[in-house]
Amino acid sequence: MEEAKGEEVTLFGFWSSPFVHRVTWALNIKKIKYKYVEEDLCNKSDLLLEHNPVYKKVPVLVYNGKAIAESLIILEFIEETWKENSIMPQDPYEKAIARFWATAAGDGLWQFFITEGKEREEALASVINNFELLEKELIGKNFFGGDRIGYLDISVGWISYGVPIFEEITEFKIITEEKFPLLHAWMEAFSSSEFVKDTLPPREKLSERYRKVREAIIQKKN
Amino acid sequence: MCSNGPVLLDFWESPYGQRVRIALAEKGLEYEYKEEDLFNKSDLLRKSNPVYKKVPVLIHDGKTICESLIIMEYIDEVWSDKVKILPSDPYQRAQARFWADFSNKVCECGQRLWQLKGEGQEAAKKEMIEKLRLFEAELGDKEYFGGDNFGFVDIALVPLTSCFYTYETCANFKIEEAAPKIVAWAKRCMERESVAKSLYEPSKVYDFVCFLKKHFGFE
Numbered sequence: 001m002e003e004a005k006g007e008e009v010t011l012f013g014f015w016s017s018p019f020v021h022r023v024t025w026a027l028n029i030k031k032i033k034y035k036y037v038e039e040d041l042c043n044k045s046d047l048l049l050e051h052n053p054v055y056k057k058v059p060v061l062v063y064n065g066k067a068i069a070e071s072l073i074i075l076e077f078i079e080e081t082w083k084e085n086s087i088m089p090q091d092p093y094e095k096a097i098a099r100f101w102a103t104a105a106g107d108g109l110w111q112f113f114i115t116e117g118k119e120r121e122e123a124l125a126s127v128i129n130n131f132e133l134l135e136k137e138l139i140g141k142n143f144f145g146g147d148r149i150g151y152l153d154i155s156v157g158w159i160s161y162g163v164p165i166f167e168e169i170t171e172f173k174i175i176t177e178e179k180f181p182l183l184h185a186w187m188e189a190f191s192s193s194e195f196v197k198d199t200l201p202p203r204e205k206l207s208e209r210y211r212k213v214r215e216a217i218i219q220k221k222n
Numbered sequence: 223m224c225s226n227g228p229v230l231l232d233f234w235e236s237p238y239g240q241r242v243r244i245a246l247a248e249k250g251l252e253y254e255y256k257e258e259d260l261f262n263k264s265d266l267l268r269k270s271n272p273v274y275k276k277v278p279v280l281i282h283d284g285k286t287i288c289e290s291l292i293i294m295e296y297i298d299e300v301w302s303d304k305v306k307i308l309p310s311d312p313y314q315r316a317q318a319r320f321w322a323d324f325s326n327k328v329c330e331c332g333q334r335l336w337q338l339k340g341e342g343q344e345a346a347k348k349e350m351i352e353k354l355r356l357f358e359a360e361l362g363d364k365e366y367f368g369g370d371n372f373g374f375v376d377i378a379l380v381p382l383t384s385c386f387y388t389y390e391t392c393a394n395f396k397i398e399e400a401a402p403k404i405v406a407w408a409k410r411c412m413e414r415e416s417v418a419k420s421l422y423e424p425s426k427v428y429d430f431v432c433f434l435k436k437h438f439g440f441e
Contacts, residue, residue: 054324054356068316070323080312092299096287099295104273130273 009034010062012048014041015201016209018158019071020059025154026075028195030082072102075151087151097137098144102155105134109159112174113166113210114217124174131180138182142189153190160187161200165207169214228253229281231267233260235430237329237381238290239278240420244377245294247416249304291322291378298374308374321360321367322378328353332385336392336431337440347393354401361403365410372414376407380417383408387424388431 011027011034013020027034039048039058051060051067060067061074068077079088089095108126115123137144137152144152159175164187167173177184190196228246230253232239246253258267258277270279270286280287280296287296298307308315331353334346357379361367367375386397386408398405411417435441 054320063313066313068313068320070320073316073319073323076319077312077316080315092296093283093285093287095299096292096296099292100273100287100289103289107273133272 008063010037011035012037012039012045012051012060012062013058014039016206017058018162019057021158021199022071022154023059023061023074023078024199025149025157025195026078026087028199029087029149029154030078030085032078032082072099072155075154079151087145087149087154089145089150098150098152098155101134101137101144101152105130105156105159109163109166113170114214116218124172127174131175131183135180135182138186143186149190149193149195153186157190157196159183160191160196161203161206163187165203165210168207169211226283227251229256230254231256231258231264231270231279231281232277233258235422235427236277237385238276240381241290241377242278242280242293242297243420244380244416245297245307247419248307248372248377249297249301251297251301251304291319291326294322294374294377306371306373307377309368318368318374321357321375324353324356325375325379325382328357328379328382332382332389335389336435343393347389347395350389350393351395351400354397354404358401358403361407366407372411376411380408380411381421383411384421384424384427385431388428391428392431 009027009032011020011023013023013036015038037045037047039045041058044056048058048060049056051062052058052069055069057069059071059074060069061077062068063077063081068074075087079086089098107130108123111123112120112127134156141147143149144156163175167175175183175187191200228251230239230242230246232243232255234257243255256264256266258264260277263275267277267279268275270281271277271288274288276288278288278290278293280293282296282300287293294307308318328350331346331349335343335350338346360375364370366372367379383404386405389395390397412421
């Protein structure tokens with residue numbers, strides 16, 4: 001790992017946050033050395049609140065004493081600050097597509113996970129519609145970034161470990177090899193990549209956390 | 223009208239569409255404007271934005287770009303020889319993206335403000351004031367959010383200012399009392415041709431919102 005231009009890079013995060021994972025992967029790909037600070041989300045540090053007064057959330061990246069919040073914004077900052085091992089497409093249209101899917105890809109998934117009955121069916125329809133379009137973005141490519149992992153892979157990377165957990169808990173398979181062969185292959189390729197595989201939280205621990213969150217939400221509604 | 227120039231699918235009152243109109247005007251770009259009937263969306267819109275089926279959509283060189291802030295970045299990158307909308311320093315760019323994204327939260331809050339009544343509306347009003355005060359702190363004594371240059375955050379936020387009268391009338395409060403610097407900034411922005419030509423009279427926006435309230439049963 002190279003020194004980050006002699007300046008300190010700090011990442012404030014939480015072990016299960018998919019938004020934090022995005023930043024971790026980008027830092028890994030760019031080979032940036034950084035200090036990691038695990039936050040207790042029930043007892044947020046003064047430093048975190050100082051660095052992100054608007055949302056008070058993780059992730060926050062601090063570089064040269066300056067704080068950047070919001071994971072996708074942090075990804076673009078990392079790309080623009082450390083030029084090597086580029087993660088963004090060069091072409092403005094390709095960038096626009098990547099930026100669009102970075103947020104749109106997950107639409108409906110959380111709703112699908114935390115709702116039941118008709119609400120869940122509607123969310124599922126939206127998820128399937130999006131995944132069908134997202135699948136087309138992988139035609140002729142191993143990753144959304146082409147031959148190697150890029151911004152969009154990093155942005156939607158949480159799908160590779162999150163969706164199987166959602167599927168297990170809701171007992172419903174969304175990404176099957178038959179229906180989404182390219183997405184299915186991408187999930188395997190992404191999660192086994194050298195930049196990702198050692199960063200994933202223990203599956204049982206993560207699954208348990210999501211299970212509890214879902215139960216609490218559904219219970220509150222009923 | 224240049225046949226290979228951009229085409230903008232839009233709706234007159236959409237603050238998101240207005241952002242794109244302002245950005246195109248700031249860059250001095252000619253384009254074809256196509257007004258959508260949001261109650262009877264065109265096949266072109268549905269095909270161009272299959273995920274959200276919403277305006278604005280920019281069609282350029284046979285390609286479609288959706289989401290107003292993404293369109294703005296695209297415009298800045300393609301027509302990079304014209305006046306810059308985003309700063310060049312990575313940290314300044316991150317800040318600009320952050321506050322532009324935050325202005326989306328103001329818009330969502332504004333919708334709740336006119337859709338809800340009672341406690342829900344009060345909560346939305348409190349939230350709106352809080353958010354505008356955060357913007358005010360960010361603006362400080364600068365002429366624009368971009369400093370001396372009218373830029374990304376200014377373009378993202380300014381369309382919402384023509385909704386201020388609507389918010390005030392629906393929820394019975396005065397934005398100038400809560401965020402006077404923002405109101406002053408809005409007046410400065412309206413002196414720019416790009417803004418004046420893209421925004422509508424606050425009373426016209428209010429009339430449209432009243433129509434929406436009736437149509438969707440928010441009364």
